[in-house]
Amino acid sequence: MPIWAERIVQTLKESDISLVTYVPDINIHQATQLVNADPYFHLVSASREEEAIGIAAGGYAAGRNSAVFMQSSGFGNCLNAIGSLCLPHRIPLPFFINLRGGVGEFNIAQVPLGRGTKPILDVLGIPHFTLTNEDEVESVVKGAIKLCYASRSIVGICLTAQLHGGKRA
């Protein structure tokens, strides 16, 4: 299993995050299958990204720290869940977003939201960090989650093809 995935999952545990909701993605699968195999976590497969956010928000509201995994295309599905649920209630959720549309992308349909995800996060005032190197995963993810809870805000943690190799055509 890749070290970046192991480090993300270990950091979730160290942050008392035990509810993970997601919509599948081939690269994120390397992390979510580790989550699924560990009885510490409850992994919930949602039908759509905004639903994943709703479930994670409910978990947080009931005192259980939660995280969401999605692909950048799915980030486009969930803007109102962010704008009218997470931000007004100040629900701190780390979003792990696999950014498509970067180096090695083969699918033109993945490019606009892959490139647009970070500018959209900026417009909404949501801090985000981009992982391109395995060595930075532990410190950046740990720091991003600390910021997430301290500021009671969503934080975007963007995964890239440079980190995990991307999806092959």
Add this chain to the structure above:
Amino acid sequence: MRRQDATKLLLSYLGEQPIVSNLGPTTDELWHLGDRSRNFYTYGGMGLCSSIALGVALSTNEKVVSLDGDGSLLMNLGTLGTIGREQPANLVVVVWDNEQWSQTGHQPSHTATGTDLEGVARSCNIPKSTTVSTEEELETVFKEALASDGPWFIVAKIEDVEPLPVSPIEPEVNLHTFRQSFTGPPVRLGQ
């Protein structure tokens, strides 16, 4: 059946069990009829009421009640599939079904034109699904839902009546109060 009367009826059977309420009149009326720390009021996030309730149900052993609406649930029918997949025994979903989007001009919703939400829930592996149209029927099934394992899915047909005034809820304060009812007060920064 009027939603205000039906909400009062449900509250009369609830102690400290958490409630998640749908945006708009459902949230407003719950606040007017029985504001409590165990109410999570949504003011936006249309379609996510029962998804939020599922997240609460997966994080507590208490019975959790979702007060959803037909127009909102139609926006996120996939969550019934997720509830059917997760099978939370402690989740009770009540859908106030007035067969319209009342807040936007009373346009008929899909439940007015043939969509059967109970049937959708059954086909999503939620066999304890039912439809009620009187307070007596609602009372009977809600008592059973509180006393036995679910997930439960109850479509409650309601009249279109003037809602109570908009409630003065601060979402941030609501989340804080609701969460602390589970965790107790924070003991460290950022908790």
